[in-house]
Amino acid sequence: MNQEKILGDEEKFHEAMKYAFFLLSQRERSKRELEERLQKRGYFSEVIQMVIHRLEDLEYLNDVRFAENWTEMKLRRKPCGKKLLREELKKKGIEPETIDQILEKVFLDVDEELMAKELVEKKIKGCPGLDEKILYRRLQGYLLRRGFPPEMVYKILRGLRKIES
Secondary structure (H helix, E strand, O other): OHHHHHHHHHHHHHHHHHHHHHHHHHOOOOHHHHHHHHHHOOOOHHHHHHHHHHHHHOOOOOHHHHHHHHHHHHHHHOOOOHHHHHHHHHHOOOOHHHHHHHHHHHOOOOOHHHHHHHHHHHHHHOOOOOOHHHHHHHHHHHHHHOOOOHHHHHHHHHHHHHHHO
8 A cells, every 4th residue: 555655756856847847848837836736736835845956956956047037038028127026936946146136246247227227218209299298107106016116216207307397
């Protein structure tokens, strides 16, 4: 009986590993993302932890690498501020210390204010003839939702008003 359980656990481990490799072949994932997907598939936590440890040992699973690659990709595809990136990485299960490290490293090469200004210019081109007050309110909300700090948003919008005056 005990040997049957061990064989059953080993079989579940191999099934879970196969599924984990399938998921990782689609895109890189954080440890939490992979755990959640394996849980949804019905694997027990002991099996999931064995899979996670094995994948970390093989260096297929690395939260620091994942966070760095994901952050850089996110900034290329849909520019946003540190606040939004921090929130999204936290949801993906990345440790706060790791998030701080990654954001500091990535934003050495990225000017957050310049990125916000470019988004404003792009947004303004898409809203010709819109009332000034409505435009500023929309721009303000847009930049704040994209995770830019309020002080920066107000500074950019004040600068925009001076240019238009």
